[in-house]
Amino acid sequence: MSVSxxxxxxxxxxxxxxxxxxxxxWGINRTMAQIHALLLLSPKSMNADEIMADLQIxxxxxxxxxxxxxxxxxxxxxxxxxxxxxxxxxxxxxWKVAKQIxxxxxxxxxxxxxxxxxxxxxxxxxxxxxxxEFLKIVNDISKVSVFADNTMTSLLKSDENWLINNFIKIFxx
Amino acid sequence: MSVSxxxxxxxxxxxxxxxxxxxxxWGINRTMAQIHALLLLSPKSMNADEIMADLQIxxxxxxxxxxxxxxxxxxxxxxxxxxxxxxxxxxxxxWKVAKQIxxxxxxxxxxxxxxxxxxxxxxxxxxxxxxxEFLKIVNDISKVSVFADNTMTSLLKSDENWLINNFIKIFxx
DNA sequence: AAAAACTTTCAGAATATTTTGAAAATTCAA
DNA sequence: TTGAATTTTCAAAATATTCTGAAAGTTTTT
Numbered sequence: 102m103s104v105s106x107x108x109x110x111x112x113x114x115x116x117x118x119x120x121x122x123x124x125x126x127w128g129i130n131r132t133m134a135q136i137h138a139l140l141l142l143s144p145k146s147m148n149a150d151e152i153m154a155d156l157q158i159x160x161x162x163x164x165x166x167x168x169x170x171x172x173x174x175x176x177x178x179x180x181x182x183x184x185x186x187x188x189x190x191x192x193x194x195x196w197k198v199a200k201q202i203x204x205x206x207x208x209x210x211x212x213x214x215x216x217x218x219x220x221x222x223x224x225x226x227x228x229x230x231x232x233x234e235f236l237k238i239v240n241d242i243s244k245v246s247v248f249a250d251n252t253m254t255s256l257l258k259s260d261e262n263w264l265i266n267n268f269i270k271i272f273x274x
Numbered sequence: 275m276s277v278s279x280x281x282x283x284x285x286x287x288x289x290x291x292x293x294x295x296x297x298x299x300w301g302i303n304r305t306m307a308q309i310h311a312l313l314l315l316s317p318k319s320m321n322a323d324e325i326m327a328d329l330q331i332x333x334x335x336x337x338x339x340x341x342x343x344x345x346x347x348x349x350x351x352x353x354x355x356x357x358x359x360x361x362x363x364x365x366x367x368x369w370k371v372a373k374q375i376x377x378x379x380x381x382x383x384x385x386x387x388x389x390x391x392x393x394x395x396x397x398x399x400x401x402x403x404x405x406x407e408f409l410k411i412v413n414d415i416s417k418v419s420v421f422a423d424n425t426m427t428s429l430l431k432s433d434e435n436w437l438i439n440n441f442i443k444i445f446x447x
Numbered sequence: 448a449a450a451a452a453c454t455t456t457c458a459g460a461a462t463a464t465t466t467t468g469a470a471a472a473t474t475c476a477a
Numbered sequence: 478t479t480g481a482a483t484t485t486t487c488a489a490a491a492t493a494t495t496c497t498g499a500a501a502g503t504t505t506t507t
Binding site: 448449450451452453454455456457458459460461462463464465466467468469470471472473474475476477 | 480482485487490498500
Binding site: 108113116119128217224234249252 | 278279281282285286288289292296299300301314315317366368369371372382383386387390394397398401402404405407408411412414415417418422425429
């Protein structure tokens with residue numbers, strides 16, 4: 102193997118490792134992130150055995166995290182003609198990847214918060230100063246959550262959005 | 275204790291419990307979130323012993339998480355005249371709280387990603403098609419990260435921002 | 448300067464999360 | 478059908494994170 106190819110292999114390994122480490126900091130599990138990184142960098146789709154061999158992890162682990170990555174909409178299953186095995190390929194359009202991650206996090210992180218605050222609001226009658234104080238906080242959190250949710254949605258939804266357009270200009274430079 | 279006060283106590287407990295549970299979903303530890311919730315709901319500042327008693331957790335745990343909450347800028351230390359003990363009070367302005375959390379997450383989640391991608395870019399010369407392909411991905415992630423960072427910053431920085439103003443209108447209704 | 452009041456630290460314990468791997472389930476070809 | 482290939486499941490093991498509590502450190506009072 103030539104020196105220059107070796108450099109690339111090293112950089113790819115570093116990318117996979119880094120992606121895995123960073124992911125834990127944002128609540129995604131290390132292996133899921135590493136599989137994602139591996140597939141992102143792979144020019145062709147890979148099957149479970151290849152991923153197992155490459156990352157040195159068990160079949161069960163690979164299976165579980167591939168399923169999670171599909172739930173997140175970050176990878177797709179590819180059925181190759183004449184092949185029994187399932188192959189997986191990552192979404193390579195990084196803007197789509199980012200949108201997908203943001204979407205999923207909005208759903209997981211903001212959704213339950215809004216629901217919980219609504220439930221609390223309904224459970225208390227504002228018939229005392231103390232209760233009004235409590236409801237003030239619950240209401241404020243509710244409003245901030247709905248705002249965050251709306252902001253996320255408008256950032257994600259329309260590519261006509263000024264913010265997005267502004268971004269696309271920079272991105273396509 | 276009257277029935278109506280009991281209801282409030284229950285709602286507060288539910289709030290604290292919910293806040294703690296949700297927090298784990300967004301990478302913050304349960305106890306830290308519970309202490310934060312407790313202080314958010316407390317009309318007066320609390321000391322370590324009071325928090326220990328209320329949440330039934332150890333002194334070390336309380337101390338450590340109070341420090342983390344101060345790092346996050348979510349609570350302040352209050353020295354009461356004539357008191358030896360340190361008292362803690364939460365930032366009650368929920369919009370400030372949200373900004374603080376967003377700021378901290380930007381710093382922790384996006385910052386390291388940008389750095390890692392820059393480092394990878396510098397380590398590889400684009401002297402082959404394979405390397406160019408790799409650098410394309412790294413570059414794209416770099417651009418998306420910088421975009422996310424900038425978007426966060428402009429959302430947070432200026433209250434003249436249209437998005438913020440729009441929010442404030444809703445919030446103050 | 449000593450003692451009391453309080454805060455911080457950190458090694459070990461407890462808890463929670465992730466991973467393994469073999470067995471069960473499923474799919475497909477013959 | 479049958480059975481080989483492949484995927485999925487899940488209990489137990491490994492690993493990672495959080496928590497405890499007593500000892501050490503610090504600050505204030507006497």
